[in-house]
Amino acid sequence: MRTKLSSKGQVVLPAGLRRQLGLRAGDGLEVGVEDGSIVLRPPRRGRIRARITTDPVSGLPVLSAGRGAGPHAKLTSRQVKEALAEFP
Numbered sequence: 437m438r439t440k441l442s443s444k445g446q447v448v449l450p451a452g453l454r455r456q457l458g459l460r461a462g463d464g465l466e467v468g469v470e471d472g473s474i475v476l477r478p479p480r481r482g483r484i485r486a487r488i489t490t491d492p493v494s495g496l497p498v499l500s501a502g503r504g505a506g507p508h509a510k511l512t513s514r515q516v517k518e519a520l521a522e523f524p
Contacts, residue, residue: 449476458510486511486519497523 437450449459457478459465466477489500499519501509511519 486515488519488523 437453439448439450441447454460459478464479466479468475468477485502487500487502488497490496491498499511499516501511
């Protein structure tokens with residue numbers, strides 16, 4: 437894959453690559469140089485553990501991605517099914 441550097445020093449990552457890595461607008465990247473090449477890495481993310489919790493305000497059950505999952509955490513269909521299987 438090829439991309440170009442803009443006059444502002446910006447690089448566009450191809451959509452297929454962004455989808456493959458689960459990157460969204462505003463996500464940070466680690467930037468470095470290795471053996472004369474520019475290397476971009478998404479920050480390491482902890483494994484998301486979906487679970488059913490109780491909303492402190494309403495007292496109703498809610499599906500949570502867990503603490504530290506971040507505001508853009510996504511749950512897969514499999515994670516949702518697993519969490520709901522444990523729901524009484």
